[in-house]
Structures are given as structure tokens and as C-alpha cells.
Amino acid sequence: MSQFIESIKVEDKEIFLLELHQKRINETFAHFGKQGSLDLEKIYKNLEHDEDGLYKLKITYDLEKEFRTQMIPYAISEINRICLVENNSYDYSFKFEDRKEFENMKQKAKADEIIIVKNNHITDTSYSNILFKKGRDWFTPTTYLLNGVMRQQLLKTKKIKEAVITLQDLKEYSHFQIINAMNDFDDMFIYPLSKITNLPDKIEFTKA
CATH class of the missing domain: 3.30.470.10 (Aminotransferase class 4, branched-chain amino acid transferase, N-terminal domain)
Structure with missing residues (x-):
């Protein structure tokens, strides 16, 4: 079961x-x-x-x-290496305990953390939703894998907005941060977009 x-x-x-x-x-x-x-x-x-x-x-x-x-x-940990990974078939609509697919993707990418690209759209990391900064505003992809509780709360309180974010759209954003039940919107853990090691203008992103 x-x-x-x-x-x-x-x-x-x-x-x-x-x-x-x-x-x-x-x-x-x-x-x-x-x-x-x-x-x-x-x-x-x-x-x-x-x-x-x-x-x-x-x-x-x-x-x-x-x-x-x-x-x-619990202690919030800093991300060292984060990569884009393509997986067009993975479904995580419910919070299953079985996370083998996430671990397999991370191992193949040889990364501490991954951002999953599905049908050319940005979704989530392996354990969180993600926010991207454009100007003074923060946006979260409409194409999430799991609609996390912190994501819902930040949208409800209008601290963030939703947006369609494709792989090509990433160039419009300057920074990102990750959010989940344990990680609130936090100015201490904002990363420049260049932290993503395989942005499209660098190399092809990793395929799962």
C-alpha cells in the first residue's frame, strides 16, 4: 500500500x-x-x-x-550545486514517501539539488517549490509538481505571484529561492540565477 x-x-x-x-x-x-x-x-x-x-x-x-x-x-542548509534536469513524465501530485525518482535525478545530475523541467516548463526542486525574482516581485511557476503549503500561504497573503515560467523565460529573472513547509520566504537564502550551473546559455541541461 x-x-x-x-x-x-x-x-x-x-x-x-x-x-x-x-x-x-x-x-x-x-x-x-x-x-x-x-x-x-x-x-x-x-x-x-x-x-x-x-x-x-x-x-x-x-x-x-x-x-x-x-x-x-531542523536546520536550513545552504545549496552549493544546483542543476536543471529534464523529466517530462514524472508525476508527484501527492506527497508520496517513495522519493527514489528524485534521488535518481539528483545522482545523475551530480548535484546537491535539482530544478525539474517538464515539457520545457519549470516545476519544483526535489523537495520544495521555487520562487524567481523579477524586479522587486517574486514569482512561482504555475507548473508545480506539488502545490506546497508554503506556496499556498504566500500566494494567499500576496507575498508572491504565479507565472508561467519556461526554460527560455529564466533569463528574465535575477534570483531564486526555495520554499516549503520548513523554509519560509527568507532574504537570508536568496541565490543569484547564475547559481544554476547549467543554464541554457551555458550547456544543455541534464536529462533524467
Whole structure:
């Protein structure tokens, strides 16, 4: 049976974006024709987590409502080598635990992180949505693989905008940053577009 994961930010005993995480789990159960869902708030309360600091609450679950939890100390890491990778067939509409395809793409690219290009459109990195800066504004691709909770929150609060971003459009942007449940919009981790080692004006991007 398929396993799914949910990674939730917990900082100083406060749990973040719980409503959006709950919505995603509910939609997963509903999509696969299952009644009910998991109660994330109850799961967190039962953990009786009383430590300050930044943690990732990782919940692995299946459609029979069996689940296990891990509370993992978390630190945001800086990206050293990031590459564009083409994969026109990969589908990650739900947050599956099986991430072998992502790991295979990263290994082939010999990169710390990858930006997946699907049908000539920018999608996501292997573990996050991505933002691109044009002027003073930040844009996220409409062609995401997974509509992440932080992406939804930033769009809702109008901190970012959506845009169709093709491979050729990248030249219009100056910087990028990655976002997910653990990584908020953060001026500390903005990278110049030139950080991408195989932009089209340099070499052909890696094929998965």
C-alpha cells in the first residue's frame, strides 16, 4: 500500500500551517476513495512535545490510517550545486514517501539539488517549490509538481505571484529561492540565477 508523508514545521512548541497540512491529508484520503482522515492537531498534542527550537514533525501514513511520527531537529542548509534536469513524465501530485525518482535525478545530475523541467516548463526542486525574482516581485511557476503549503500561504497573503515560467523565460529573472513547509520566504537564502550551473546559455541541461 502507498505510503505518504507530511512534514510540518514546529518551532518553540508552536505548529505552523496546520490547516493547510490537514487540508492536504484530507484531499489525499478523498482522492483515493477513503472515508475520514488523520487528525493532525490530535497527533501533535499526543506527542507532548515541550522542546524549544526548530523541529520537523514528519508523519508517515497510509490510507488505512496507520501512521508513525518523528520529531527531528531542523536546520536550513545552504545549496552549493544546483542543476536543471529534464523529466517530462514524472508525476508527484501527492506527497508520496517513495522519493527514489528524485534521488535518481539528483545522482545523475551530480548535484546537491535539482530544478525539474517538464515539457520545457519549470516545476519544483526535489523537495520544495521555487520562487524567481523579477524586479522587486517574486514569482512561482504555475507548473508545480506539488502545490506546497508554503506556496499556498504566500500566494494567499500576496507575498508572491504565479507565472508561467519556461526554460527560455529564466533569463528574465535575477534570483531564486526555495520554499516549503520548513523554509519560509527568507532574504537570508536568496541565490543569484547564475547559481544554476547549467543554464541554457551555458550547456544543455541534464536529462533524467
